Amino acid sequence: MSIEDNKTLYRRIVEEVWNSGKLELVDEFISTNCIFHTFEKDLKGPEQFRQYAEELFAVFPDIHFTIEDLIAEGNRVVSHWTLKVTQKGEFLGIPATNKNIKFQGATILHIAEGKVVELWAYWDRHSVKKQLSAAL
Numbered sequence: 001m002s003i004e005d006n007k008t009l010y011r012r013i014v015e016e017v018w019n020s021g022k023l024e025l026v027d028e029f030i031s032t033n034c035i036f037h038t039f040e041k042d043l044k045g046p047e048q049f050r051q052y053a054e055e056l057f058a059v060f061p062d063i064h065f066t067i068e069d070l071i072a073e074g075n076r077v078v079s080h081w082t083l084k085v086t087q088k089g090e091f092l093g094i095p096a097t098n099k100n101i102k103f104q105g106a107t108i109l110h111i112a113e114g115k116v117v118e119l120w121a122y123w124d125r126h127s128v129k130k131q132l133s134a135a136l
Contacts, residue, residue: 037119
């Protein structure tokens, strides 16, 4: 795949899976041997990715990513993004606040044969905790 194809794949994941909630498309984008590195643990394959997304949607049903920067080189894509959500369930030990919050993060993808084979996601946990705690 070309660099532009890889960027398009990332944009589709953001728009179709995250912003539109079409979790049935996860298998189209995530390799069966994909490793997704989160703060808590490493997830493996599309099923664990989908379960993670379902858990996030249960807490933040209105997930909306905005891609701020998108850089690709070879088989890697790096994105700086802003996420807007409303907390409707417990998160990071904080009970539901119904508060709208906004924070930033970055994602790095390794793509092979048109699918994500490894993914790292980093986000500003301090900002999230501060915004949610202020709502209590």
